[in-house]
Amino acid sequence: MKAGTSLPRPRWEKGRKELQPCESAPLGGRAAGRGATLGSGPGASGGRGGAAGARRGRSRAGRPRHFPRPGGRYGTGWRAWVMAGGAAPRGAELLAFARFRDSSPQPLAYGYGPRSLRDMREREFGRLAGTVYLDHAGATLFPQSQLTSFTNDLMENVYGNPHSQNISSKLTHDTVEHVRYRILEHFHTSTEDYSVIFTAGSTAALKLVAEAFPWVSPGPESNGSRFCYLIDSHTSVVGMRKVTTAMNVTSIPVRPEDVRAAETRGTAASDPDCQLPHLFCYPAQSNFSGTRYPLSWIGEVKAGRMCPMSVPGKWFVLLDAASYVSTSPLDLSVHQADFVPLSFYKIFGFPTGLGALLVNNRVAPLLRKTYFGGGTAAAYLAGEDFYIPRQSVAERFEDGTISFLDVIALKHGFDALERLTGGMENIKQHTFTLAQYTYTALCALRYPNGAPVVRIYSDSEFSSPEVQGPVINFNVLDHSGNIIGYSQVDKMASLYNIHVRTGCFCNTGACQKHLGISDEMVRKHLEAGHVCGDDVDLIDGHPTGSVRISFGYMSTLEDAQAFLRFIIAMQLHQCDGQPLPPTTPGEVGAPSESEAQDAVPATVDRCSSSPWEDAPTDSGVSNDLPTTVAAVGLHPPLPMATRTQQIPSEKAAGVLDGGLGPRVITNLYLYPIKSCAAFEVTKWPIGSQGLLYDRSWMVVNHNGVCLSQKQEPRLCLIQPFIDLPQKIMVIKAKGMEPIAVPLEENGERTQICQSKVCADRVNTYNCGEKISSWLSRFFGHPCQLLKQSSNFQRSAKKRVKDQSAGSTATLSLVNEAQYLLINRPSVLELQQQLNASDANGKEELFPMKELISRFRANIITSGTSAFEEETWDEISVGSLRFQVLGPCHRCQMICINQQTGQRNQNVFQKLSESRARKVNFGVYLTHTSLDFSSPAFLSVGSQVLPVLKENTEHHELPASTEHQDVIS
Numbered sequence: 014m015k016a017g018t019s020l021p022r023p024r025w026e027k028g029r030k031e032l033q034p035c036e037s038a039p040l041g042g043r044a045a046g047r048g049a050t051l052g053s054g055p056g057a058s059g060g061r062g063g064a065a066g067a068r069r070g071r072s073r074a075g076r077p078r079h080f081p082r083p084g085g086r087y088g089t090g091w092r093a094w095v096m097a098g099g100a101a102p103r104g105a106e107l108l109a110f111a112r113f114r115d116s117s118p119q120p121l122a123y124g125y126g127p128r129s130l131r132d133m134r135e136r137e138f139g140r141l142a143g144t145v146y147l148d149h150a151g152a153t154l155f156p157q158s159q160l161t162s163f164t165n166d167l168m169e170n171v172y173g174n175p176h177s178q179n180i181s182s183k184l185t186h187d188t189v190e191h192v193r194y195r196i197l198e199h200f201h202t203s204t205e206d207y208s209v210i211f212t213a214g215s216t217a218a219l220k221l222v223a224e225a226f227p228w229v230s231p232g233p234e235s236n237g238s239r240f241c242y243l244i245d246s247h248t249s250v251v252g253m254r255k256v257t258t259a260m261n262v263t264s265i266p267v268r269p270e271d272v273r274a275a276e277t278r279g280t281a282a283s284d285p286d287c288q289l290p291h292l293f294c295y296p297a298q299s300n301f302s303g304t305r306y307p308l309s310w311i312g313e314v315k316a317g318r319m320c321p322m323s324v325p326g327k328w329f330v331l332l333d334a335a336s337y338v339s340t341s342p343l344d345l346s347v348h349q350a351d352f353v354p355l356s357f358y359k360i361f362g363f364p365t366g367l368g369a370l371l372v373n374n375r376v377a378p379l380l381r382k383t384y385f386g387g388g389t390a391a392a393y394l395a396g397e398d399f400y401i402p403r404q405s406v407a408e409r410f411e412d413g414t415i416s417f418l419d420v421i422a423l424k425h426g427f428d429a430l431e432r433l434t435g436g437m438e439n440i441k442q443h444t445f446t447l448a449q450y451t452y453t454a455l456c457a458l459r460y461p462n463g464a465p466v467v468r469i470y471s472d473s474e475f476s477s478p479e480v481q482g483p484v485i486n487f488n489v490l491d492h493s494g495n496i497i498g499y500s501q502v503d504k505m506a507s508l509y510n511i512h513v514r515t516g517c518f519c520n521t522g523a524c525q526k527h528l529g530i531s532d533e534m535v536r537k538h539l540e541a542g543h544v545c546g547d548d549v550d551l552i553d554g555h556p557t558g559s560v561r562i563s564f565g566y567m568s569t570l571e572d573a574q575a576f577l578r579f580i581i582a583m584q585l586h587q588c589d590g591q592p593l594p595p596t597t598p599g600e601v602g603a604p605s606e607s608e609a610q611d612a613v614p615a616t617v618d619r620c621s622s623s624p625w626e627d628a629p630t631d632s633g634v635s636n637d638l639p640t641t642v643a644a645v646g647l648h649p650p651l652p653m654a655t656r657t658q659q660i661p662s663e664k665a666a667g668v669l670d671g672g673l674g675p676r677v678i679t680n681l682y683l684y685p686i687k688s689c690a691a692f693e694v695t696k697w698p699i700g701s702q703g704l705l706y707d708r709s710w711m712v713v714n715h716n717g718v719c720l721s722q723k724q725e726p727r728l729c730l731i732q733p734f735i736d737l738p739q740k741i742m743v744i745k746a747k748g749m750e751p752i753a754v755p756l757e758e759n760g761e762r763t764q765i766c767q768s769k770v771c772a773d774r775v776n777t778y779n780c781g782e783k784i785s786s787w788l789s790r791f792f793g794h795p796c797q798l799l800k801q802s803s804n805f806q807r808s809a810k811k812r813v814k815d816q817s818a819g820s821t822a823t824l825s826l827v828n829e830a831q832y833l834l835i836n837r838p839s840v841l842e843l844q845q846q847l848n849a850s851d852a853n854g855k856e857e858l859f860p861m862k863e864l865i866s867r868f869r870a871n872i873i874t875s876g877t878s879a880f881e882e883e884t885w886d887e888i889s890v891g892s893l894r895f896q897v898l899g900p901c902h903r904c905q906m907i908c909i910n911q912q913t914g915q916r917n918q919n920v921f922q923k924l925s926e927s928r929a930r931k932v933n934f935g936v937y938l939t940h941t942s943l944d945f946s947s948p949a950f951l952s953v954g955s956q957v958l959p960v961l962k963e964n965t966e967h968h969e970l971p972a973s974t975e976h977q978d979v980i981s
């Protein structure tokens with residue numbers, strides 16, 4: 014396609030704002046590996062336009078410096094050029110913040126005046142080092158000093174229950190009252206006009222309004238109240254209709270354009286004297302797109318000059334401020350909404366589980382109380398229906414003891430916010446600059462054929478913070494205009510340690526509108542197995558959701574640029590089939606060069622004769638098919654036969670192919686510690702849960718949460734060896750003394766604890782202090798080793814065909830199924846694709862064994878054709894029978910090199926492309942007809958006899974109904 018022409022858009026996308034076509038610009042840079050440096054423009058790394066530039070631009074008064082520029086709607090410079098459809102500047106300039114800033118028609122602010130943003134990030138958000146956190150609309154992050162001053166406060170003062178009368182209770186009561194003033198002050202109002210009701214969050218505040226609003230059910234006198242809400246509302250608003258419906262009150266969703274039309278028409282209520290109460294709810298900021306709706310609607314609707322719909326009565330307004338107030342001031346002295354729900358973690362990250370409903374005092378007396386709880390009663394009788402609520406609206410509606418320590422934490426939150434930023438207006442300007450810059454750069458990104466790289470879902474062109482918050486919602490496109498599913502983008506982003514939000518964001522109305530999803534499609538998606546929050550991102554090529562990034566007050570230009578670099582890297586990949594470039598040392602998400610050098614190939618010593626030493630054993634595959642258990646059960650220092658003999662696997666496949674038909678087991682691996690290195694064997698006993706001791710242990714963090722390579726890639730550097738005769742597992746890692754743990758628990762002395770694995774509760778026991786401190790030393794943070802209790806049965810969710818009721822397969826600590834099988838021809842095909850995409854065409858990027866290790870399978874087979882395993886229904890190996898449960902749906906963990914722990918190659922991207930974005934690889938198995946009366950073994954060299962599915966055409970299930978990645 015000619016550069017500068019836009020691709021036809023899908024029908025359902027009609028009406029969307031057209032992105033301006035730009036000349037295709039080769040985007041240079043490190044990511045592209047073509048010499049130029051992405052983001053190397055002046056703004057890229059604190060240069061003229063970056064933090065340093067912003068520093069120079071600060072005014073003495075502590076306000077962020079503004080950079081006024083003349084010009085028209087888009088100014089006269091680069092932004093105007095891009096937004097007006099001009100040719101995109103070349104890659105290196107694309108991210109130049111200084112040019113963007115210089116071209117802006119409005120004054121742009123970045124940072125917080127004399128308060129160095131860079132220092133703030135280091136001092137207050139050190140935990141963000143190496144992470145690009147872009148989900149502030151989900152939850153923003155607390156600064157360290159907020160927590161320090163809060164905990165100091167708690168250490169120094171005695172806070173009692175505010176309902177008591179003693180001195181410590183009085184202190185709590187007074188402090189809480191002070192916090193109420195502080196909240197109202199933050200919103201430019203006072204107790205004269207508003208009351209603060211503490212709730213568990215915005216949702217609880219919304220529910221309170223739904224239950225307490227003086228709804229009038231339809232009757233002979235009137236048609237009753239109306240509950241009207243903007244269609245671009247959060248689920249928590251839409252859900253209010255469940256309460257209203259129960260009262261026969263009509264719920265009416267309205268579109269923003271209808272409200273805007275009413276605004277211009279000035280639709281007034283037909284009978285201004287009618288007092289029938291109606292409620293209109295709208296978000297100050299859409300949590301989907303960041304659109305900011307006019308606060309002027311509040312006054313217009315309340316004054317009766319504008320009505321969401323024409324019915325007689327009095328309109329009250331609920332302004333859902335949950336999303337808006339995290340990056341914007343809200344002046345309730347001007348915009349006097351009747352109800353304002355909010356959640357504090359969205360403003361300063363801590364505490365969670367605490368919000369408020371700000372109620373205009375004029376409507377407070379109208380609210381109806383149903384339930385009454387402790388603290389709300391002025392008087393009541395236990396034996397009679399007599400209850401008199403307390404006077405103040407807060408006391409009436411705060412049932413039970415409020416979360417008073419958390420309320421005290423709010424004071425420290427407001428203090429920190431003010432201290433670090435100088436206030437909400439500065440936050441509004443700073444975050445908007447970042448969003449506008451990122452949006453402009455995204456809009457300008459094109460494939461060489463002129464096709465856009467992203468489709469942005471917005472109602473504004475990010476012209477000002479009055480109409481747009483710091484939220485960008487989009488989907489990534491390939492060069493043909495097809496959407497790349499959000500789940501895949503999410504997984505790729507996490508490889509760069511970029512944290513985004515994906516899905517529908519609890520805002521189905523906006524999602525349907527922007528993505529063109531009809532009501533019928535929503536129902537169909539549900540039938541296909543897609544539910545809110547899962548990773549089924551495309552159904553029949555249509556997106557079920559999108560990707561959202563959002564900035565917070567501590568976000569920096571570097572965050573925005575790291576994100577843009579990631580999108581450009583994806584684009585380059587789509588463009589020319591290059592693998593995604595490795596994140597370079599020091600860059601987010603990548604281990605440093607020195608770390609890389611230190612990394613021990615996790616599987617390097619699989620050939621050692623003993624777990625205690627690294628001496629190699631004989632290698633080669635025994636040609637006599639393993640029919641005995643000879644390989645198991647010898648004691649060190651004799652060559653440990655529980656250990657594998659090294660197997661040149663290709664050779665094994667070849668040799669065995671000769672006499673025994675095409676399909677044999679070429680390798681067997683178990684992973685005794687979940688997510689740690691493989692232990693390769695040639696023959697191994699089968700237990701009731703799969704290969705004996707496969708995923709029997711797991712490493713957990715200080716909170717008992719199971720670690721996987723997603724959070725801790727270095728797990729693959731921990732090498733376990735099972736010594737069956739000695740009844741021990743020896744664990745090795747480079748730079749550490751080997752350590753042994755017993756294979757079985759020590760009877761009564763074992764303390765059982767409960768843990769979670771893939772949403773399943775499992776009984777485990779702690780393997781003790783010694784191994785715990787060994788692991789903690791290795792990882793540099795507290796860790797423990799847990800083992801699944803031998804008498805605990807974890808049932809598989811998926812039933813095996815023909816399985817009698819009540820007898821389900823049991824699982825170890827695996828994610829999904831007892832076994833994972835991969836087939837060499839499938840690996841070979843992927844290998845060829847990966848290696849073919851090496852621009853030099855010389856270096857073999859992915860040796861077979863290395864590639865195999867990324868898939869962390871138990872059974873590797875030689876087969877006849879790639880992906881034939883997906884057509885198998887069952888397999889037999891000797892007398893053993895296994896049911897094929899379905900394909901394994903992969904995640905980004907396959908990008909981790911299992912020898913080094915480095916995330917440095919894009920196996921995931923290539924796999925997703927070659928497999929029509931399903932990212933399936935390997936099949937799950939469960940054994941059937943196992944008779945434990947005699948020992949059973951799996952052996953390398955054994956023949957595999959598949960039974961094909963009746964209909965061998967492979968039907969893909971939506972990802973949610975498939976099995977998820979077994980890789981840990």
Ligand SMILES: Cc1ncc(COP(=O)(O)O)c(C=O)c1O
Pocket residue numbers: 150151214215216217247249250296298299300333334335336337356
């Ligand atoms: C606009 C909006 N309203 C309501 C909510 C619900 O907030 P919470 O989950 O804190 O109750 C959210 C949360 O993201 C939101 O963005």
